[in-house]
Amino acid sequence: MFEAAELGQKLTKVQYEAELPKLRAALLQAHFALKDTPVPVIVIISGADGAGKGEMVHRLNEWLDPRGVDTHAFWQSSDEERERPRYWRFWRVLPARGRVGILFGSWYSEPIIRRVYGEIKSSKLDTELDRIACFEKMLADDGAVIVKLWFHLSKKAQRRQLKELESNPKTHWRVLPMDWQHFKLYDKFTEASERAIRRTDTGHAPWHLIEAADRRYRELTAGKILLQAIEDRLQQLRRNPSPAPAANPAVASRPSRRASTTILDHVDLTQQLSDKEYAKQLEKYQGRLSRLAWAAWEKKVASVALFEGWDAAGKGSAIRRVTEAMDPRLYRIVPIAAPTDEERARHYLWRFWRHLPRAGTTTIFDRSWYGRVLVERVERFAREDEWRRAFLEINEFEEQLVEGGIVVSKFWIHIGKDEQLRRFKQREEIAFKRYKITDEDWRNRKQWDAYKAAINDMVAHTSTEFAPWTLVAGNDKKFARVQILRTLCRHLEAAL
């Protein structure tokens, strides 16, 4: 495959300088036009050592409007990064819509290097590459333009390049001891890279192989590729301002499957606890949870617990019974309301990634990413293709959490429609609870059946082996709270 990038391509200074001004003007124009679009551009700079990747980063920063560029180099990870699922460090630097993110090093570096050093088998490399393909598809579906540049050097050219850099006092520092180590592994590196490129070369995130021996050629080529990618998208937006294919009306109008509507109906809402039994069980499980939370801290096991449920199902009070048992240093509650503009400017999962717990601690989400397939679906804030694809995206997300060692617990607190009405009315009578009932709650209530269908779909699609839903029988709050505490204890015990 790499033969195509060993043709001896080069440009004279005259050719370069003849083309450059045009390219720069066009790039800037495209960059400015990009600002007002919902499109983030992700540029991945990868390839051989000594291929001028660092210089390329400088060049792109020079050619684009620096105010619209975020450059990130991935290198040593911090403990905050190491204590979270691996992709956390990538999520944290994804560019906002309308901006260009230049990534020097990326999600490709680690799998390739580990394969080169024989730390992982090729089957494991493939698994990683599939994950990458999945991740990039998700970003592309969300509207991102992904430009992946691979700067290639033949073995000969790489040796020459490293020697040249090293002998020049001005560029000497660019050559790290690691680079020569890598050079010895040139063939293995080529093999792993080829595999990576082949397996992740997709329509929505294509690879561009660039012959890198000549500076002028590689820089101009890279600039043109980036320009083309942005211009293509801008043109596409002008033709069709909606960034994704329209929902398929045939699918949209399909009634919810009868079968799935029975999932919630199977929750036995008559289950209850007496006051006495409640007091006993509450003490038992809160005590157990408190000990488990400390044990998790010691063993550096993180947890995510998310709470969803009908309005007035008792989410808040259930969460309090959980947190009462935990030292405030060990958990954080993240209430999910309207996103901030920094959140809105990114993939909808970004705001959840940013709050993932560090090792040994717990993040409690009061509402969660499931809003995508619940309120956003029912209220049509998300298009059908968006919420449909969210099932897969969420499963992939949760799988990464679990792989990262996080204990995931998901609660849907279910109540009957009559019980909800009773609680709405009761709340309106108590001064410090009245605020909890808003017009929105009444509006939502009218959509009961639409929500029910959405909940059923959600549970059917996202109750996975690694992150199953717990449907909580919430008509009796006491029963519900104990069920939640017991489940959390069970999940932690299994993990510790």
Next chain:
Amino acid sequence: MFEAAELGQKLTKVQYEAELPKLRAALLQAHFALKDTPVPVIVIISGADGAGKGEMVHRLNEWLDPRGVDTHAFWQSSDEERERPRYWRFWRVLPARGRVGILFGSWYSEPIIRRVYGEIKSSKLDTELDRIACFEKMLADDGAVIVKLWFHLSKKAQRRQLKELESNPKTHWRVLPMDWQHFKLYDKFTEASERAIRRTDTGHAPWHLIEAADRRYRELTAGKILLQAIEDRLQQLRRNPSPAPAANPAVASRPSRRASTTILDHVDLTQQLSDKEYAKQLEKYQGRLSRLAWAAWEKKVASVALFEGWDAAGKGSAIRRVTEAMDPRLYRIVPIAAPTDEERARHYLWRFWRHLPRAGTTTIFDRSWYGRVLVERVERFAREDEWRRAFLEINEFEEQLVEGGIVVSKFWIHIGKDEQLRRFKQREEIAFKRYKITDEDWRNRKQWDAYKAAINDMVAHTSTEFAPWTLVAGNDKKFARVQILRTLCRHLEAAL
């Protein structure tokens, strides 16, 4: 002082339950009213071990609307925190306007504990307390309501409390081995705490001593204090929607001091370099900078370099000459444009704290916090009291950077008014530079004298011993670039 909190205050269950519903309703109402104001509320929970601080955190979370509360417990710091100035971890969790931030542990914990353990002298404690007073004043000036709660236990009550907690299996976990260790140091703890409280008990951030032996008394008292503080501010806002005293017109209309207008005039704008000399010097200092940047990485010395200057002064190209010499893994450029809403919702320095470099790396700010005393002053985005107080705030900020081991370099790139005009016209002629000239630039140019006065004031007030300004002679770009590179090298050499 603490005797006032050893009176044996307590409440019966009947008293408690008679008052609680009223308090909760009022708290919620106040919390809701707060949402639409520009006021962040910071609640600090401190005091003796075993005084129910953790429970208090739970209670406040229960009483307030959880969607408007951020709770943070400070405990072990991460490496990302340790590698930055000490207050970074506090800045990172400051609540946004309209929200309540509950801090369990705070900037008080470390100085007090270190004093108790004899790690610092009382004079050092005082220095720390002065810093705290300064920090809190800054937040208060910015509109924050700061509620500092100190939960006090007599020595006897503390022993009883710890024993009680420990003997109950349900609360056993709340007692850490550390707590008994602290208990042995009760008298020292009391002494250091008294000192801390006395020295930081200010009108804008008063301490509230709460007798903590009785749960019902302490919780109700704390709730009432918080309520009062929020209500007072709400009432004040209703009377005077502007959160700070209006600018003094006598001061506002005062012409800039003649004397200070000479600072910029002293920059010798005729300085220049020949092409040959430039090439030689550029290579020399870029080479030196590249080696120094790696040395700084090895020694874990961080740097902040900020660039300010007239429009068209050549900031961007000067920054590129700097970054060309550095490995992309070692620096980040942060362009400062309009703040995001997350940034707008906090003190104006917050957005700069969030980008401070980790140990061994450099953050380059393309424009900076000095916008407060430049564009915000000239365009009247900031009131006079705001930009005036910014001088002190900025000095305090930069002092913390320097104390945190960061090498701070500040560049004002100066050019003459004629030279600016020449460059504006030139830029309009080159396609890929045209975007750099906007109507705003022409507008700014009309304000030349107002900016000049602001710049002079800025340099006069913020060129400190620990973070002096470098005024760069920018009429000759070559000279300016070399001056900047040379200064950066000198600063790094002094630090390494």
